[in-house]
Amino acid sequence: xxxxxxxxxxxxxxxxxxxxxxxxxxxxxxxxxxxxxxxxxxxxxxxxxxxxxxxxxxxxxxxxxxxxxxxxxxxxxxxxxxxxxxxxxxxxxxxxxxxxxxxxxxxxxxxxxxxxxxxxxxxxxxxxxxxxxxxxxxxxxxxxxxxxxxxxxxxxxxxxxxxxxxxxxxxxxxxxxxxxxxxxxxxxxxxxxxxxxxxxxxxxxxxxxxxxxxxxxxxxxxxxxxxxxxxxxxxxxxxxxxxxxxxxxxxxxxxxxxxxxxxxxxxxxxxxxxxxxxxxxxxxxxxxxxxxxxxxxxxxxxxxxxxxxxxxxxxxxxxxxxxxxxxxxxxxxxxxxxxxxxxxxxxxxxxxxxxxxxxxxxxxxxxxxxxxxxxxxxxxxxxxxxxxxxxxxxxxxxxxxxxxxxxxxxxxxxxxxxxxxxxxxxxxxxxxxxxxxxxxxxxxxxxxxxxxxxxxxxxxxxxxxxxxxxxxxxxxxxxxxxxxxxxxxxxxxxxxxxxxxxxxxxxxxxxxxxxxxxxxxxxxxxxxxxxxxxxxxxxxxxxxxxxxxxxxxxxxxxxxxxxxxxxxxxxxxxxxxxxxxxxxxxxxxxxxxxxxxxxxxxxxxxxxxxxxxxxxxxxxxxxxxxxxxxxxxxxxxxxxxxxxxxxxxxxxxxxxxxxxxxxxxxxxxxxxxxxxxxxxxxxxxxxxxxxxxxxxxxxxxxxxxxxxxxxxxxxxxxxxxxxxxxxxxxxxxxxxxxxxxxxxxxxxxxxxxxxxxxxxxxxxxxxxxxxxxxxxxxxxxxxxxxxxxxxxxxxxxxxxxxxxxxxxxxxxxxxxxxxxxxxxxxxxxxxxxxxxxxxxxxxxxxxxxxxxxxxxxxxxxxxxxxxxxxxxxxxxxxxxxxxxxxxxxxxxxxxxxxxxxxx
Numbered sequence: 001x002x003x004x005x006x007x008x009x010x011x012x013x014x015x016x017x018x019x020x021x022x023x024x025x026x027x028x029x030x031x032x033x034x035x036x037x038x039x040x041x042x043x044x045x046x047x048x049x050x051x052x053x054x055x056x057x058x059x060x061x062x063x064x065x066x067x068x069x070x071x072x073x074x075x076x077x078x079x080x081x082x083x084x085x086x087x088x089x090x091x092x093x094x095x096x097x098x099x100x101x102x103x104x105x106x107x108x109x110x111x112x113x114x115x116x117x118x119x120x121x122x123x124x125x126x127x128x129x130x131x132x133x134x135x136x137x138x139x140x141x142x143x144x145x146x147x148x149x150x151x152x153x154x155x156x157x158x159x160x161x162x163x164x165x166x167x168x169x170x171x172x173x174x175x176x177x178x179x180x181x182x183x184x185x186x187x188x189x190x191x192x193x194x195x196x197x198x199x200x201x202x203x204x205x206x207x208x209x210x211x212x213x214x215x216x217x218x219x220x221x222x223x224x225x226x227x228x229x230x231x232x233x234x235x236x237x238x239x240x241x242x243x244x245x246x247x248x249x250x251x252x253x254x255x256x257x258x259x260x261x262x263x264x265x266x267x268x269x270x271x272x273x274x275x276x277x278x279x280x281x282x283x284x285x286x287x288x289x290x291x292x293x294x295x296x297x298x299x300x301x302x303x304x305x306x307x308x309x310x311x312x313x314x315x316x317x318x319x320x321x322x323x324x325x326x327x328x329x330x331x332x333x334x335x336x337x338x339x340x341x342x343x344x345x346x347x348x349x350x351x352x353x354x355x356x357x358x359x360x361x362x363x364x365x366x367x368x369x370x371x372x373x374x375x376x377x378x379x380x381x382x383x384x385x386x387x388x389x390x391x392x393x394x395x396x397x398x399x400x401x402x403x404x405x406x407x408x409x410x411x412x413x414x415x416x417x418x419x420x421x422x423x424x425x426x427x428x429x430x431x432x433x434x435x436x437x438x439x440x441x442x443x444x445x446x447x448x449x450x451x452x453x454x455x456x457x458x459x460x461x462x463x464x465x466x467x468x469x470x471x472x473x474x475x476x477x478x479x480x481x482x483x484x485x486x487x488x489x490x491x492x493x494x495x496x497x498x499x500x501x502x503x504x505x506x507x508x509x510x511x512x513x514x515x516x517x518x519x520x521x522x523x524x525x526x527x528x529x530x531x532x533x534x535x536x537x538x539x540x541x542x543x544x545x546x547x548x549x550x551x552x553x554x555x556x557x558x559x560x561x562x563x564x565x566x567x568x569x570x571x572x573x574x575x576x577x578x579x580x581x582x583x584x585x586x587x588x589x590x591x592x593x594x595x596x597x598x599x600x601x602x603x604x605x606x607x608x609x610x611x612x613x614x615x616x617x618x619x620x621x622x623x624x625x626x627x628x629x630x631x632x633x634x635x636x637x638x639x640x641x642x643x644x645x646x647x648x649x650x651x652x653x654x655x656x657x658x659x660x661x662x663x664x665x666x667x668x669x670x671x672x673x674x675x676x677x678x679x680x681x682x683x684x685x686x687x688x689x690x691x692x693x694x695x696x697x698x699x700x701x702x703x704x705x706x707x708x709x710x711x712x713x714x715x716x717x718x719x720x721x722x723x724x725x726x727x728x729x730x731x732x733x734x735x736x737x738x739x740x741x742x743x744x745x746x747x748x749x750x751x752x753x754x755x756x757x758x759x760x761x762x763x764x765x766x767x768x769x770x771x772x773x774x775x776x777x778x779x780x781x782x783x784x785x786x787x788x789x790x791x792x793x794x795x796x797x798x799x800x801x802x803x804x805x806x807x808x809x810x811x812x813x814x815x816x817x818x819x820x821x822x823x824x825x826x827x828x829x830x831x832x833x834x835x836x837x838x839x840x841x842x843x844x845x846x847x848x849x850x851x852x853x854x855x856x857x858x859x860x861x862x863x864x865x866x867x868x869x870x871x872x873x874x875x876x877x878x879x880x881x882x883x884x885x886x887x888x889x890x891x892x893x894x895x896x897x898x899x900x901x902x903x
Contacts, residue, residue, distance in 0.1 A: 040073055044134020044141040051075060066221060075143040197223035197269040199276040200250075205265060205284040207368065209316075212254040212284040216267055225271040234264045236747070237281065237588065239669065241266060257286045259317030260367060288316035290370025293323060293361045302382025302410075302465075305357060308345040309373075318365040326360045331375060335360055353382040354408030381411030387442075387459045387471035394478050394507075399446045403459055403471060405439050412463035414439040421446065424454040424475065424563055452479035454563045475563060480507040482555035482562035485514075490551070490570040492603045494652055495544070497570055499551060500537040509557035514538075517564070519550045524567060527552070543572040545603060571603035576648040576655045579609060584662040586743060588693075589638055591662045594630045595646060604650040612645045620645075638665045638694030665694025668739035670747040676735065676754045678835045682723040683754055687737050695741035703736045708751060712736060729836060730758045760785025760832040760839040763792060763813075768828060768847035775817040775847040779830050785839065789832040795841075797827045804829065820849045 040050060051064035051073060060079040065072060131144035198219040205214045214231065228248045232241035241264075244254055257263060262285045266278040291312030299306045311320055322342045326335035339346055351357060356379040363370040388404035401419065416436040420429040435444050439461075449455060454477045458470040475484050483504040491498040503511060513534050519527040527550075531538060543549055548571045552564040577598035585592040593611065611624035611631055620643075624631045636642065641663045647654040669690035677684040689697055702722045703712035715724060717740070724733075732755040736748040764780035777794065794815050795804040804827070808815055820826060826847050832839040 040130065040143070040145060042130045042132030042143045044132055044143060046075055046077060046141065073143075073145040075141060078140045079138070196274040197221055197225075197227050197271050197276050200229060200267045200269055200279045203265065203267050203279045203282050205282045207284055207286045208253075209288040210255060210257060210259055210286055212257050212263055212265065212286055213251070214254065214265060214267070214282075214284075215251045216279060218250065219269045219276065222269070223271045223273055225273065227269050227271045230268045230270055230275065232266050232268070232278070235261075236670075237264045237283065241278075246270075259286050259288050261285065285367055287318065287365075287367035288314065290314065290316035290320070290363050290365060290368065292371050292373040293363055296359075296361060296373060296376050298359070298376055298378045300378050300380040303349060303351065303353060303380060305348045305351050305359075305378040305380050306345065307348070307359060307361070307376065307378075309361060310344065312363050312370060315363075316365055316368065316370065318367050320363050321365050322363075324362045324364060324369065326362070326372070328358045328360075329355070331358050331377070333358070351380045352385055352408050353380050353410035354384070355379065379411060381465070383466040384408060384410045384412075384414075384461045384463050384468040386469050387417065387461050390457065390459055390471045390474040392457070392474055392476055394449075394476050397447065397449060397451055397478065399449055399455065399457075399476055399478065401444045401446065401457060401459070401474070403442045405442055406461050406468065409439065409461070409463050410465060410468075412465040415462040415464060417442070417444070418460045418462060418467065419444045419446070419457065420459070420470070421455055421457050424456060429456070429458065449478050452481075452560070453477075454484075477507065477562060480509050480557070480559040482506050482509075482511050482557050484563040485553050485555060485565040488551065488553060488565055488568045490568060492570050492573040492651075494574065495541065495572055497540045497543050497549060497551075497572055498537065499540065499553070501553060501565075503536060504555050504562065506555070506557055507559065509559050511555045511557050513556050515554050515556065515561070516540075517552045519567075520547060522550060522567070522569070524550060524552075545572045545574045546600075547571065573604035573650065573652050574602040575653050576600060576602040576604075576606055576650050578655050578658050579646050579648050582644075582646050582658040582660055584644070584660055586662065586665055587632070588666040589636050589664055590632055590634045591636060591642065591644075591664050592630065592632050593624075593644060593646070593660070593662075595658075596629065598648050598655065601648070602650050602652060602655075604652055606648050606650050608649045610647050610649055610654065613642055615640055615642050625649075636664045639663065639692070640694075663694060665692075665741070665743055667744045668693045668697055668741055668746040671700065671737050671739050671749040673750045673752050674735060674737050676752050678754055678756070680835060680837045681727075682725040683727065683733070683735075683756075685722045685724065685735060685737065685752075687721070687749075690739055690746065692739070692741055693743065693746075695743055697739050697741050699740050701738045701740055701745060703738070703748065705734050706731060708734050708753070712748070727756045727836070729756050731756050757788040757834055757836060758785050759836070760789055760834060762840045763830045763832060763842040766828065766830055766842040766845050768845040770820075770847040770849045772851050773818065773820055773822055773849050775820050775826060775828070775849055776814065777817070777828055777830070777845070778814045779842055781813065782832055782839070785832070785834070788834040789839075790835070791833050793831050793833055793838060795829050795831070798824055799827070809833070820847075822850045823848065 041047065046062075046064055051066045053065055055063040055065075057063055062077040064075040064077065129145040131142070133140065133142040135141075198221045200219055201217040203214065203216040205212055207213075216229070219227070228246055229250075229252070230243055231245045231247070231252050231254065233244045233254065234240040234242065244256060245252055252267075254263070254265075262283055264281055264283050266281050268278060269276040291314040293309040293312055295310045297308050307325065309323075322340055323344075323346070324337055325339045325341070325346045325348070327338045327348070328335050338348055338350060348357070348359075356377055359376045359378065361373040385406040385408045387406055390401065390403045392399055392401040394400075403417075416434045418431060419433050419435070421432045422429045432446060432448065433444060435441055444459070446457075454475060457474045457476070458472070460470055461468045477483060483506075485501050485504050488499060488501045491500075499516070501514075513532045514536075515529060516531045516533070516538055517527050518530045518540070519525070530540070530542070540549070540551075548569050550567045550569045552567050554564045555562045577600045579598055580596040582593070582595045585594070595609065597606070606627070608625050608627050609629075610622060611633075612620050613623045613633065614620040623633060633642075633644075641661055644660045644662065645657040646660070647657055649655070671687055671690045674685045674687040677686070685702060687700055699717040699719055700722070701717050702715045702724070704715050704724065705712045715726075716722060722737075724735075727733075732753055734751045734753045736751050738748050739746040761782040761784045763782055766777065766779040769776045769778075779792075782789070791809045791811050792813075792815070793806055794808045794810065794817070796807045796817065797804040807817055807819065815830075817826075817828075826849075827844055828847065829844045830842040
């Protein structure tokens with residue numbers, strides 16, 4: 001018998017199976033009716049979460065089912081093929097309420113055994129809600145649902161809730177009337193009474209002002225009864241939950257919270273049968289509403305928009321730590337954050353003169369971001385933006401330039417375009433002319449050029465404020481030599497730099513070759529020709545790893561050599577150096593790993609960093625392969641040591657490894673309340689270990705206060721117990737302890753308290769009576785502290801100036817000292833003993849034991865009306881019993897003085 005999800009299942013028979021092949025895969029499904037409360041698809045496929053419970057009935061049968069109020073959803077999964085059937089109720093198939101089979105590519109069912117085995121369609125009087133199945137030649141699956149406690153009594157056997165239902169599953173050799181021999185069979189008895197529900201799903205939360213807002217989805221199963229939800233909360237993750245509320249809704253607002261504190265929540269489902277397990281845990285940190293920045297002002301200039309403001313009126317319960325600046329190109333349009341600042345101003349220099357920008361500000365603190373401010377618009381003004389896409393072509397002794405107008409004139413009227421030119425051999429550009437026609441007239445014709453020369457040009461645009469920055473330069477050869485090569489690419493590899501480029505314009509004459517020049521410094525002072533090629537690529541194999549090489553290339557046609565390209569450089573590649581400063585930080589079930597870039601990438605850009613992890617029980621596996629400088633490894637086990645290795649990766653491979661061993665964990669759990677024991681000189685605290693958080697507990701810190709819950713003072717530390725010797729009589733002390741491991745100190749335990757008793761006052765009216773080798777003492781109860789006295793200690797000396805020695809103790813108010821010698825004067829005093837030690841001394845009395853002159857008499861004599869002497873003669877010996885009712889401030893103290901007398 002097994003207990004699965006509080007549903008008792010008895011497996012009666014599991015028999016051998018064998019396969020009956022079916023020609024082709026088939027599947028039939030029927031529409032899900034409105035009464036079907038779950039997302040059941042009658043398609044012969046068992047989907048995730050489609051059913052609440054799965055039972056493995058031996059090696060070849062699986063039963064999937066779920067109860068929702070009065071509807072049972074079932075699916076039979078058989079690892080064999082043939083006419084697989086289900087019967088509900090009855091002994092096997094005989095007398096079954098319904099049976100459902102699958103054969104000949106169709107699902108069949110009957111709601112009363114004994115009818116012919118033909119396919120039926122659903123109708124209003126039958127209890128079957130939906131059915132379907134599939135057969136792929138290896139596995140047969142049937143699905144159906146039906147009501148348990150309703151139906152047409154003429155055809156259906158009514159199956160009530162809260163009862164055991166026998167269900168039989170069988171496979172038959174042939175498509176017959178179900179009377180043939182079962183080739184395989186399994187039978188279970190299931191109680192479909194209501195049961196404990198499953199936990200709520202997808203718990204989520206969001207913070208609000210002094211509020212945690214929680215939402216969740218219903219459980220997979222309500223257990224067949226009405227449900228409610230219980231909300232639990234803790235100040236620590238994973239433990240210490242206490243109930244904060246209940247609801248029948250799928251949401252709850254916890255208003256008993258404090259802004260800025262993090263709370264951990266779980267939810268359970270409850271019905272009349274009981275309470276589910278916890279849902280997933282979430283953390284919520286409530287926060288108040290942060291106000292908007294105030295008094296926003298702005299100013300503009302050439303290439304900037306400057307904003308200033310004052311702080312919000314409210315900070316949401318946590319100090320304002322900064323401000324976000326958002327911008328849009330249109331009023332009310334999509335905002336993009338352009339900056340963050342902790343100051344009360346921001347200068348946006350990522351603007352273009354002549355454009356209008358719309359700004360919105362928010363304040364933020366450690367908990368959240370505040371409400372957006374109203375929109376502020378600013379339009380920077382100044383010089384125009386640059387001329388775009390300068391280009392041109394050369395004819396004999398002339399150059400025609402074209403360009404695109406600037407994006408903005410900077411907010412001022414257009415004045416002119418200015419054209420500048422220089423020979424390639426010259427350093428400085430000179431102004432050669434202007435175009436003042438209109439901003440849209442973007443052309444200039446230069447006839448003051450010489451054939452076979454190479455010229456560089458740039459163009460500016462001018463408004464009434466000033467002149468723009470230069471456009472990109474454009475180079476052209478007036479002669480028909482090839483143009484300059486402009487797009488050289490270099491791919492580094494081990495002892496090799498591979499160059500490639502695109503053929504430039506040949507100026508009407510076919511390019512015949514390319515010449516390649518190389519230098520080992522950026523100034524090109526040692527530049528040398530290294531090769532000619534007719535290809536558009538070149539592999540330089542004469543390089544050394546780690547050295548940066550500079551290349552320039554020119555194209556040659558029948559008219560001559562074109563201009564050299566701009567220099568491009570690269571370093572021949574090797575594997576990178578190892579990542580630097582690989583270190584880890586311990587987290588709860590996680591490790592945060594951080595590192596820095598290597599000293600060298602080996603001449604080839606680093607593509608990623610790879611981290612490998614292993615522990616004592618698992619082999620090494622790659623857990624990270626990204627171009628980031630940190631990684632948080634989650635899902636770990638606290639207290640387990642993990643070995644990490646990190647490498648840097650470039651196109652040539654992995655660097656050498658850097659190793660690191662880390663162990664995740666947290667500070668220990670809160671300890672249990674310590675036990676307190678009061679001794680004579682100290683209070684003993686004893687404590688037991690809580691969960692150590694993955695790191696061994698090294699000590700317990702002990703704290704004490706005289707007022708519960710506040711002003712704790714550190715007393716000291718120990719591992720298993722602690723003795724507090726700094727006691728104050730009459731004071732009440734409250735103790736708390738904290739467990740300490742390598743990661744820090746736990747939360748304080750709950751308090752334990754103890755009251756230190758006062759010393760008692762001295763015993764009163766000590767009196768003595770001496771006899772033959774005996775002294776009897778009697779005293780009265782102390783005026784205060786008597787209830788704290790454990791016993792009385794008796795001290796004696798033979799000389800009042802000598803040291804007194806303890807001669808005995810008594811829990812009564814009297815004591816008899818038989819260890820004395822006649823004729824000696826003895827001095828006595830008595831003290832009360834408490835848990836804190838001995839109290840003050842009583843008065844001192846003297847006694848001289850000696851032989852008592854007696855007369856043998858069998859009569860009794862009254863002395864002073866109080867004291868009685870009785871003499872008894874027995875076997876030639878006398879036993880003297882003296883009962884003295886003394887009047888030293890008390891009544892009833894009794895002395896027994898025994899002495900033998902010979903005849």
